[in-house]
Amino acid sequence: MNTTPTHTSALVVIDLQVGVVDGGWDYQGVLHRTNTLIERARAEHVPVVFVQHEEEEMPRGSDLWQLSPPLDPL
Numbered sequence: 001m002n003t004t005p006t007h008t009s010a011l012v013v014i015d016l017q018v019g020v021v022d023g024g025w026d027y028q029g030v031l032h033r034t035n036t037l038i039e040r041a042r043a044e045h046v047p048v049v050f051v052q053h054e055e056e057e058m059p060r061g062s063d064l065w066q067l068s069p070p071l072d073p074l
Helices: 027-043
Strands: 011-014 048-051
Touching: 011 027, 027 048
Parallel strands: 011 048
Antiparallel strands: none
16 A cells, blocks of 8 residues: 655635634735646646635534635635
């Protein structure tokens, strides 16, 4: 069995959720640039990892917890 990783890098997208970034400074530009990076990573078969935090005001599954559009975790 081969245990050697198939990738040496990944794109990690952290906390780009509705309740975190929407309405922030240049949030539309941030989301556009991040989405461009995601598309490039996927085209090159680089894993994309999404990290979403949760808290009392932003519980898992709530509208504020969701990733901001147009981000798509597939």
